[in-house]
Amino acid sequence: MIKTLNDNKLFSIGLPVVKDVFLTEAIKSCLKQTYTNFEIVLVNNAKTADFKDKIRDIYNSFNDDRIKYHENEVQLAMIDNWNLTLKLSSGDLFSILCDDDLWESNYIEEMVKLSQQNLNCNLFHCRVKIIYEGSDRAILSSLCSEFENSFDFIYHRIMGYRKMYLSDFTVRVNALNKIGGFFAMPDGWGSDDLTWFKLSLEGGVAYTSKILFIYRNHKNNISNTVNIKNKWNSIPKYADFIKKYIVGKDLNKKDEILQKLILDELPNYKKRGFASLYHKKIMSYKYLPSSLKKIISKISRLIIFTIK
Incomplete structure (x- = not known):
């Protein structure tokens, strides 16, 4: 078990939860990390009392003091909830794990290494394995350069040359707070991209080709259930944000x-x-x-x- 990597920075895992189906697996993938100086900020953002109870029961089943639990009285909008997990975090580095996805056991270890090898960089990410519900099919995201500046990073994304998600990225907390947290977009569509683009403007983005994040593609994904009208309105807003950045x-x-x-x-x-x-x-x-x-x-x- 790796307890320290040079300065032994505290790593905060934001876990904004709205459903319970894969939550136990997600928490287990956090608790088995080889880098042990971390906290899990679990925010119960379920809409109904029934789902709130199920999520609370799963939290209680672990009985682990590394998990900080918070329950919203009413369901917050997605980005407000992401930013709440950030606000409740105490670490130097921060990453959100969605409640239906997984990390390999060395995810945090490798992100901490990247942060120490790229001291002027605020954003770090890894290669992704995408698995499909009810199928043995799996694909990998395309390889990236070990380091990219903001313009390369944005160009490859809007050209469709790469798949990017939320939970394959780690950020320095002070840098994310400096830009006001995650950008608000309807249904959260494109919020993570725009936040990463903004962070990459100062210091670029560092990458490891190690496959450390497992994205679960299923019918109840946010990306598969997003309101079409909201996404329609978000597309020009997304493009305008990029134009403003560059x-x-x-x-x-x-x-x-x-x-x-x-x-x-x-x-x-x-x-x-x-x-x-x-x-x-x-x-x-x-x-x-x-x-x-x-x-x-x-x-x-x-x-x-x-x-x-």
Whole structure:
């Protein structure tokens, strides 16, 4: 067991909980970490008394004083709840683990190492394994550079070259507090991306190719249940935020090129986003014949992947 890595910084795990299905597994993946100087800030944000009771019972079943428990009287909006877990944290480094996902046992150890190897950087992430509910299928996120500046980081994301989530990232707490915590977006859509982009502007982002985070793709994911209207309204807001971040700065030649590429790509990014929502909306129609759905799906996917 690794108790110290140089300065033995306290690592805060934010665990904002709204459902109980995979919660026990998520907590176990935190408690088995090889780096032991951590706290778990579990915020019970369930909507109903029944779910609140189930989550409280799971918390009590562990009887571990590393878990700090807080229960909201009424359900907070997603980003408000994320920011509450941050506010209740005491650590130097911070990461949120969603209640249906998992970390490998050396996740914190590797994030602490990255933070010590990149002292001027505030943002750290890892490679991701994506697993699918009811299936043995799994895929990996694409590899990233060990270090990227903000422009490379944003460019690769909006081009669709990489998958990014919430729980594969760790931040320095003081840097996240400095920008006011996580950005509010409807249903939280894109909030993590925009927060990471903002943090990367000072010091870039460091990466390990070790597969340390396991994302569980299932029908009740936030990303799979997001309100289509809210996501529709979020797409232009997301693009406008990026534009605001990257203009009006003194840039070197490389970043000037990337800045232009990003600005040129933003309209296409919005078109792909809207086309994807059209596809999701059509696929949600229960009484549409499956044969017609397949045809529409092929057409809409073709449109999405040929927008240039």
